Amino acid sequence: MTTGDKIIFALPKGRVLDDGVAMLAQVGIAPEAAFFDKDSRQLRFTTNRADVDLIRVRSFDVATFVAFGAAHAGIAGSDVLLEFEYAELYAPLDLGIGVCRLVVAEPESVKATDDPLRWSHVRVATKYPNLTRRHFAARGVQAECIKLHGAMELAPALGLCRRIVDLVETGSTLRANGLVEVETIAEVSSRLVVNRVALKTRPVEIGALVDSFTEVVRGQAA
């Protein structure tokens, strides 16, 4: 088997990684030992299946790798899919892991006096500029987005902006920073994503992979 024939599966680093690995194990794919070695600099890993390799990349990059066909399938949050809207991505399955919400939050003091109906323009700190702009545009509000890569909750307190759009799991980080949720943009969970060309040109192999994930998810729901 040549490298070109291998299925490359992309896993997101961070909070979903452990659940993703567990799910892969149920599908019957176990990564090599180096995958679990914290000191390893390796980025690509073999598995117990000769036809599948794993890569571990940032959660935003999973969507990009798969959309370009650099990886054939992977696990990506629905937040990332909404942000990029890649036409070359299929998201055939909700894996039910990495569940959280994408919300608009602001300081309590702002919420007390604010009337969202009167907005024509908002300034928002977020990792999701496209999604945020689209969300506010649908309500006739122009959103000026400040792209940050983390620690969004700091921005309002330090006067960078008054609002943020960010993922919330329990809401404790928001509360600790004096912020309150004002609206939910989307319920988020991790999806199995598949490259469109890969599914069209290798329907049997990729289809079998999707089917085995489907069985695992159905098994957990039952």
Added chain:
Amino acid sequence: MASETSKALLPAGLADDLPPDADIEAEVIGALMATFRAHGYERVKPPLIEFEESLLGGPGAALAQQTFRVMDPQSQRMLGVRADMTVQVARIAATRLRQRARPLRLSYSGQVLRTRGSQLRPERQFSQAGFELIGSASLEADVEAILLAAEALRGARTTHLSIDLTLPHLVGVLAADRGIVGPRLDQLRDALDRKDAAALALVAKDDPDRAFGRLLEAAGPVDDALAAIKAIALPKEVSDIVDAASALVALARPHLGDLLLTLDPTEYRGFEYHTGISFSVFARGVRGELGRGGRYVLENGEPATGFSVYLDSLRRALPARVGGGLVFVRASAGFDRCQQLHAEGWRTVRGFDDAADAKAEAARLGCTHYFLDGSVHALDDAGRKQSGKR
């Protein structure tokens, strides 16, 4: 230096095609057009730019955002630079060639320009080539479009081809039958296009036999897909569509060889103006589709089908060209010697300095062979590598 660099910079999405890419593209287009021509398709050449309203009417409306516009100083009217040639060919068929016998077979090739590239397809200018078969609603016309597309792409030396059949009209008919209309239909199509089963389950939650979900799962190799769709209880209008697809597969497949045939009954994105059996062509490992085609209706109501290939994608699917022999010939050997070599299938490069070593000159100029003492000699690999250039 600074001024040289700034001259080299081109606007985003535009590029100079250098050797050998420009040659390869011309050759590929030549091969495609020759195949179309052999099957009786006659070439038309519409202008690069024309009145905006004729370019963007009907099916062209989908391209409005992708079309560059300029004001015509002469007519004081707005002009559009074509973003796709299909609309122009349809216009020709419906106007200047409306008296010609049907079915009318037309082919075309040319440059198109788009206002925006995407991350996945950054090119803003590229070549398009294709054909349209106008005035026949016969299933044999659909078969011809698919077989000709496959033959043309094979003739252009692409490998690992796969054709994905789509039925863009099916979901609309089934949705109407189930009372799904308006914004809910848009949500349904959106979920199907993303193959998002979770979103689909929400939109079609009151669908008793989960027909849309099963259609989504049916996509795959054509026999499995057809069997899976036929197992769903569908209204007659929908099963007629499926039966037509079955009949088409039976007619086309014996002529497709080892080419992979898949069926995706729900794909809609990119096929908004198609009204019947359509298809996309993919090559394994190549980003995006090489081309797409299918059935549509002209503005004057005539049935038509066709196929278009975009050379930016197709070029990514081509194998690196096996070097055609390029022979170094001293000018003193005579111009007619070069012509003789051409007749034998060689390309030649003339050298003006008789004193220079023929072999070394051949290597320096990127030749594969040199002509000396009345015959052609191959340049060994060592000689070619030494030159360090192609």
